Amino acid sequence: MRNTKIFLLDEITSNIDGLTERNIVQTVFRLSQNHTVIMATHRATTIMQIPRIIVICDVKNVAEGTHEKLLNECMTYKELFEKNRQQLVC
Known part of the structure; x- marks a missing residue:
C-alpha cells in the first residue's frame, strides 16, 4: 500500500475465504493507522470488523x-x- 492520506478500498474481500478476509482487514487497519480508510463492502463478516x-x-x-x-x-x-x-x- 502506498503512503497516502486516504485509502479507498472497494470490495477488497470479495471472493476469498474467511481467514484470508480477516488477515486482509487486520493488515489494512494496521497499515492505515493515522489515515482515512473508506471501505465499500457488502460482506457481513467484513462489516463487523470495521x-x-x-x-x-x-x-x-x-x-x-x-x-x-x-x-x-x-x-x-x-x-x-x-x-x-x-x-x-x-
Missing part, C-alpha cells in the same frame, strides 16, 4: 456508528446485515 460504519442508501447517509449501535438503532442496516448473514449460512 470500527465506524456509515450506512448509505439511495445516495443518502442514513446512519453511522458501530456495528452494535447500528444493529440496535438503524432498521436499514439491520435488514441489510441480516440478509447478508443469511446468505452466508445458506
